Amino acid sequence: MKGFHLVRRTNVKLWQRILFYVIGILVSLVIGAILLSTLDIDPIKYYRQMMTIGLIENKYPEKAIEGLLKIFVPLLIVSLALSLSYRMKFWNVGGEGEFIVGAIIAAVIAFKCSSLPGPLVILLMSLAAFIASGLIGLAVAFLKVKFNTNETLVTLMINYIALYVITYIADTKKSWNFFLDKESARPKFAKFPDPAKMPGIKIGNVNLLYSVIIALALGVIIYFYLKSTKQGYEISVVGDSTDTARYAGMNVGRIVMRTVFLSAALVGMAGAFSASTAATISTSITNNVGWTGVIVAWLSKLSTPGIAVVSLLISVLQYGCQAASVSYGSVDHNFADLLQGVILFSVLVADFALNFRIVRRKEADNV
Numbered sequence: 001m002k003g004f005h006l007v008r009r010t011n012v013k014l015w016q017r018i019l020f021y022v023i024g025i026l027v028s029l030v031i032g033a034i035l036l037s038t039l040d041i042d043p044i045k046y047y048r049q050m051m052t053i054g055l056i057e058n059k060y061p062e063k064a065i066e067g068l069l070k071i072f073v074p075l076l077i078v079s080l081a082l083s084l085s086y087r088m089k090f091w092n093v094g095g096e097g098e099f100i101v102g103a104i105i106a107a108v109i110a111f112k113c114s115s116l117p118g119p120l121v122i123l124l125m126s127l128a129a130f131i132a133s134g135l136i137g138l139a140v141a142f143l144k145v146k147f148n149t150n151e152t153l154v155t156l157m158i159n160y161i162a163l164y165v166i167t168y169i170a171d172t173k174k175s176w177n178f179f180l181d182k183e184s185a186r187p188k189f190a191k192f193p194d195p196a197k198m199p200g201i202k203i204g205n206v207n208l209l210y211s212v213i214i215a216l217a218l219g220v221i222i223y224f225y226l227k228s229t230k231q232g233y234e235i236s237v238v239g240d241s242t243d244t245a246r247y248a249g250m251n252v253g254r255i256v257m258r259t260v261f262l263s264a265a266l267v268g269m270a271g272a273f274s275a276s277t278a279a280t281i282s283t284s285i286t287n288n289v290g291w292t293g294v295i296v297a298w299l300s301k302l303s304t305p306g307i308a309v310v311s312l313l314i315s316v317l318q319y320g321c322q323a324a325s326v327s328y329g330s331v332d333h334n335f336a337d338l339l340q341g342v343i344l345f346s347v348l349v350a351d352f353a354l355n356f357r358i359v360r361r362k363e364a365d366n367v
Contacts, residue, residue, distance in 0.1 A: 095290025133268020
């Protein structure tokens with residue numbers, strides 16, 4: 001009888017891949033334009049303001065650039081971090097929880113070590129967050145290696161645990177809770193002391209935070225770590241086949257635990273940077289970066305340069321929608337999440353069309 005089945009495409013050229021992805025993005029923008037039109041908003045004007053992140057006719061363009069970078073930095077670091085574990089097919093979806101843990105630990109250092117010099121406080125905040133979140137990742141990796149637990153479920157539970165912890169801190173006005181503002185009648189997170197605030201360099205009117213420089217440098221380091229070191233090679237071998245890695249004499253368990261520790265630790269450090277940049281913590285401090293980082297890592301095919309590009313584009317989308325929502329009150333800034341979801345779905349369809357084709361076939365009827 002006649003039927004259909006999927007056949008994997010071979011020898012897909014780079015220009016074809018780019019073309020399919022561009023078509024997917026254009027389709028998603030058309031869908032977004034239709035939605036905007038239903039709200040009596042000109043899609044061209046909205047998209048122009050979104051893509052230019054509100055720089056046009058802005059009296060304070062430097063604020064737009066700084067706002068964009070505040071979204072870009074944690075997204076870049078988290079996406080890079082998650083890509084390390086994904087290269088081994090270790091599905092760490094605990095970015096939200098690891099980020100929150102890093103932010104909370106950084107806040108502890110900020111409040112308890114404020115008498116130290118500023119650079120030292122920032123360093124201790126980053127290091128403490130790095131170690132705390134890294135240990136969480138190490139524990140998950142140990143369970144995977146020792147008992148073959150499902151890392152997706154375990155890391156997913158970490159997200160909820162961390163969220164409930166920071167929510168409890170936010171709602172509990174007790175004498176021990178140094179995270180809250182003592183002078184506020186209702187529970188409210190206190191601002192960090194000045195030494196715990198992320199410093200920067202003035203370039204014109206733009207205050208370029210050191211976290212931006214560190215994030216970009218981290219991208220370069222990870223690129224060479226994966227391409228030019230023994231540890232990076234081991235990650236790729238384990239990702240391709242654990243049996244091959246064992247046959248080559250590699251200690252797969254040690255490689256997995258080392259890499260997942262580093263992955264979670266970098267996510268925690270991103271949390272410390274965000275807390276220091278905002279000079280406080282909050283229940284929404286992640287800005288869903290743990291989930292968005294998964295999208296960025298996937299869209300970039302775990303390519304380090306690709307992650308940098310996609311992180312920037314997603315940041316422009318998110319901040320651009322916030323900037324556009326100022327001029328278009330009928331459009332909530334959460335339109336960015338909707339558009340991001342449509343883009344992801346469109347790219348998924350494009351990726352499927354790139355890798356597979358549907359063909360008809362005739363099968364012998366054995367009945």
